[in-house]
Amino acid sequence: MIYSVLVEVSLRPGIADPEGATIERALPALGFTGVSDVRAGKAFRFSIEAANEDEAVRHAQGLADRLLSNPVIEHSVVRVEDAR
Amino acid sequence: MIYSVLVEVSLRPGIADPEGATIERALPALGFTGVSDVRAGKAFRFSIEAANEDEAVRHAQGLADRLLSNPVIEHSVVRVEDAR
Numbered sequence: 001m002i003y004s005v006l007v008e009v010s011l012r013p014g015i016a017d018p019e020g021a022t023i024e025r026a027l028p029a030l031g032f033t034g035v036s037d038v039r040a041g042k043a044f045r046f047s048i049e050a051a052n053e054d055e056a057v058r059h060a061q062g063l064a065d066r067l068l069s070n071p072v073i074e075h076s077v078v079r080v081e082d083a084r
Numbered sequence: 085m086i087y088s089v090l091v092e093v094s095l096r097p098g099i100a101d102p103e104g105a106t107i108e109r110a111l112p113a114l115g116f117t118g119v120s121d122v123r124a125g126k127a128f129r130f131s132i133e134a135a136n137e138d139e140a141v142r143h144a145q146g147l148a149d150r151l152l153s154n155p156v157i158e159h160s161v162v163r164v165e166d167a168r
Contacts, residue, residue: 034133049118
């Protein structure tokens with residue numbers, strides 16, 4: 001089976017996020033109010049071949065931790081969205 | 085109500101994605117096989133104050149299109165994940 005995977009990589013709580021802070025400061029000038037806690041991260045999508053969904057999640061999590069994120073400052077969440 | 089929103093910004097199909105291609109080329113050397121169609125994008129999380137979920141999605145979509153993405157080459161998907 002081929003599974004479609006979404007990996008969301010975000011900064012851990014407490015790690016400074018200058019990109020998110022800059023976006024938040026720009027919002028009022030563009031007319032957006034009531035927005036807070038802006039955090040910027042990365043999103044990766046890929047297809048992975050695996051025998052079942054558990055294996056797909058395990059391989060994708062390994063890949064996310066080793067290649068797509070820096071586990072010291074970043075946290076990654078794997079979501080399997082589709083299988084065919 | 086305050087809604088937690090996730091905005092996923094990805095390159096439109098057909099737009100070259102050198103970051104994703106580089107990741108895909110690096111995978112076999114790290115022992116990951118069976119992975120294809122790697123696409124790199126951005127993920128933003130924020131809290132937005134709105135009267136209801138529809139309004140939260142509408143405001144977040146406007147923000148995503150005007151500030152978080154370049155609609156010419158990027159596509160953004162808004163997901164409301166939590167309300168309090």
